[in-house]
Amino acid sequence: VYRYASALAGNVAKAKRTGLPYHVVPMNPHSPIAQMFPFWKSLFKLLPRRYWEDIMPVLMSDWHFRDNYKVFEKLGDVFLVACPEKLILYTANAEVIHQVTSKREAFPKPVQVYKILSLYGESVLATEGAVWKNHRKVTAASFNEKNAALVFAESIKQTEGMIDQWIGADRQGNRTIKTVEHDTMALMLHIIGYVGFGLRLVWPGQSLPPDADARQAKYAALEPPAGHTLNFTQSLEKTLEKILLLLLTPRWLLKHLPFKATKVAAEAEENFVKYLDEFLHDKIDDVKNGDKEVGMDIMGQLARTSYGEDSTSKKGSKLSKLSDSEITGNAFIMIVAGHETTANTIHFLLLELANNPAAQRLLQRDIVNIFGDTDPSSWDYESSVNALMASMAGACMNEMLRMMPPVVDIPKEVANNDQVIVKDGEKYHLPQGVHIGLVATAVQRNPRYWPTKPSKVAGNNSDSDIHDFVPERWYRKAEEGHDDSAEVEGADTENYGGFEGPDTSAQLFRPVRGSYIPFSDGARSCLGRRLAQVELISALSVIFQKYSLELAVDEWATDAEVEAMDRTQRAALYKKAQASSRKVIASASSVLTLKLHGDKFVPVRLVPKGQERFVDWVDS
Numbered sequence: 001v002y003r004y005a006s007a008l009a010g011n012v013a014k015a016k017r018t019g020l021p022y023h024v025v026p027m028n029p030h031s032p033i034a035q036m037f038p039f040w041k042s043l044f045k046l047l048p049r050r051y052w053e054d055i056m057p058v059l060m061s062d063w064h065f066r067d068n069y070k071v072f073e074k075l076g077d078v079f080l081v082a083c084p085e086k087l088i089l090y091t092a093n094a095e096v097i098h099q100v101t102s103k104r105e106a107f108p109k110p111v112q113v114y115k116i117l118s119l120y121g122e123s124v125l126a127t128e129g130a131v132w133k134n135h136r137k138v139t140a141a142s143f144n145e146k147n148a149a150l151v152f153a154e155s156i157k158q159t160e161g162m163i164d165q166w167i168g169a170d171r172q173g174n175r176t177i178k179t180v181e182h183d184t185m186a187l188m189l190h191i192i193g194y195v196g197f198g199l200r201l202v203w204p205g206q207s208l209p210p211d212a213d214a215r216q217a218k219y220a221a222l223e224p225p226a227g228h229t230l231n232f233t234q235s236l237e238k239t240l241e242k243i244l245l246l247l248l249t250p251r252w253l254l255k256h257l258p259f260k261a262t263k264v265a266a267e268a269e270e271n272f273v274k275y276l277d278e279f280l281h282d283k284i285d286d287v288k289n290g291d292k293e294v295g296m297d298i299m300g301q302l303a304r305t306s307y308g309e310d311s312t313s314k315k316g317s318k319l320s321k322l323s324d325s326e327i328t329g330n331a332f333i334m335i336v337a338g339h340e341t342t343a344n345t346i347h348f349l350l351l352e353l354a355n356n357p358a359a360q361r362l363l364q365r366d367i368v369n370i371f372g373d374t375d376p377s378s379w380d381y382e383s384s385v386n387a388l389m390a391s392m393a394g395a396c397m398n399e400m401l402r403m404m405p406p407v408v409d410i411p412k413e414v415a416n417n418d419q420v421i422v423k424d425g426e427k428y429h430l431p432q433g434v435h436i437g438l439v440a441t442a443v444q445r446n447p448r449y450w451p452t453k454p455s456k457v458a459g460n461n462s463d464s465d466i467h468d469f470v471p472e473r474w475y476r477k478a479e480e481g482h483d484d485s486a487e488v489e490g491a492d493t494e495n496y497g498g499f500e501g502p503d504t505s506a507q508l509f510r511p512v513r514g515s516y517i518p519f520s521d522g523a524r525s526c527l528g529r530r531l532a533q534v535e536l537i538s539a540l541s542v543i544f545q546k547y548s549l550e551l552a553v554d555e556w557a558t559d560a561e562v563e564a565m566d567r568t569q570r571a572a573l574y575k576k577a578q579a580s581s582r583k584v585i586a587s588a589s590s591v592l593t594l595k596l597h598g599d600k601f602v603p604v605r606l607v608p609k610g611q612e613r614f615v616d617w618v619d620s
């Protein structure tokens with residue numbers, strides 16, 4: 001008790017010295033014990049209300065999305081939480097966020113948070129310092145524009161595969177689809193299979209092209225190949241589905257637990273690890289046989305760096321070779337980092353476009369302006385990417401990532417010395433070891449940084465649309481004095497690789513630096529940002545060039561009843577579907593990334609343009 005009390009008193013004293021607002025709580029809300037035994041919050045509530053009332057939302061595990069900026073509105077843009085174990089700083093202030101992301105050494109990543117992701121080997125995501133620098137330089141080599149063009153083409157093919165599943169053999173569509181989440185996960189898994197390993201994965205009913213080599217056939221086969229009990233897609237899908245269980249359960253225990261979920265997880269992982277090992281050996285053989293780089297294939301490129309003759313970076317510096325386990329670790333991490341993030345974004349984006357018919361029509365108009373009715377297989381990356389990023393496709397993507405960033409809170413910490421942050425002209429000293437949460441869901445809804453208008457969402461009589469999906473926001477003018485390029489004193493100057501351009505098109509609204517961080521920012525920003533953006537805008541273009549997406553209304557009316565309705569009745573019906581869909585989306589929460597949990601879903605229908613029942617005229 002003495003140690004507990006003095007640790008808490010020590011952290012409270014440190015918090016007081018910073019001069020920032022702070023709140024005292026009896027337990028570290030991040031600790032597994034605090035999460036496993038949430039009744040401590042009920043005990044905390046036995047204290048007078050003033051001790052817990054304001055801070056209580058922040059102690060809930062899913063507050064980031066649910067409460068977003070509302071918490072900061074009450075507690076300030078930067079506040080501290082003092083508990084016995086540590087001092088935590090949460091911020092939704094762009095100026096502070098920009099300083100933290102610009103100074104990697106002063107505010108490194110708390111890698112212990114990510115340690116569990118080193119399950120299959122160390123990687124660029126879960127290391128810091130010199131080890132991270134080498135991982136970053138070696139892996140960044142794959143993230144170039146040539147590969148972005150290849151991903152654009154693959155993403156087009158894969159999206160066409162998904163559309164085939166939705167539209168049915170008669171190609172009429174208009175069938176209720178309840179599996180948007182599952183199908184967008186499969187879409188992004190197929191693309192990441194290509195990005196990570198150079199694989200061409202097929203949709204049910206599709207076959208590989210006749211010139212596919214034996215290896216491609218082995219990994220794309222629906223039947224498990226010799227030595228496996230699951231095919232590659234199943235093993236990957238199930239491993240990712242059970243990832244938390246796998247990350248948290250010791251292997252000796254996993255094998256012996258009598259539950260269905262643990263058995264599925266163990267079988268999936270056993271197959272997946274074997275596949276990883278086989279891939280690695282295939283790639284090493286290719287390098288030893290002198291096979292040249294073909295297409296996008298991160299694991300192949302890492303094997304070339306370690307086993308090939310030329311292991312020098314483009315900038316001339318010698319790269320340390322990665323060990324076999326580091327190659328596997330990085331290949332795995334690319335899949336984890338690049339799968340759910342992009343899948344959730346396209347999933348919610350499709351739902352929001354169905355919710356917002358007017359925005360959908362503007363998107364369709366822009367896509368036709370860029371591509372006309374040309375076949376997607378003929379689309380050229382280089383000549384269309386900038387136009388797409390500056391069009392409604394870019395605006396819709398940016399707005400979705402503003403509303404629902406897959407990574408809700410980006411963790412940092414104060415390095416071995418005290419550090420200074422500046423906020424609104426005042427300096428604050430942060431002691432060593434402070435944990436920092438850059439709360440993307442909050443800063444991206446902080447009215448200080450975003451142009452707003454009165455909300456148009458039915459029943460939402462707010463004078464601000466900041467909580468609504470409004471892609472047109474990205475065409476609005478910035479406020480006077482809005483500065484998107486502030487320099488930070490002592491910012492990193494070294495280039496660690498990755499796409500260097502800004503997050504959003506120069507022709508659209510340019511957010512204040514630090515206020516838009518779906519991909520984080522600075523040296524440790526997302527390595528896959530450009531690829532993710534290319535995947536998203538190409539998928540949108542393929543879908544909305546020829547089709548419209550509508551909310552399914554089966555819950556309230558049959559097809560025959562809709563047919564018999566006049567416009568007023570149809571508009572009223574669609575409003576019901578919109579309200580219901582918005583409610584489901586609002587219930588998303590984050591375990592690893594922000595998504596729907598449990599069996600929640602929003603049913604939709606894909607229809608050829610011209611055959612819509614609602615979205616070609618309903619006003620959002």
Ligand code: HEM
Pocket residue numbers: 109124125126136195333334337338339341342345405406407410411517518519520523524525526527528529531532
């Ligand atoms: C919409 C899609 C995506 C979003 C929103 C996203 C977001 C992020 C964020 C916020 C971080 C920083 C995490 C942190 O500092 O804790 C990150 C890091 C990373 N992301 Fe992404 N990501 C996306 C897609 C991808 C894709 C497609 C790939 C790879 C193919 C990828 C690979 C990585 C890697 C390797 C890192 C670690 C970089 C480092 O620490 O140096 N991401 N991502």
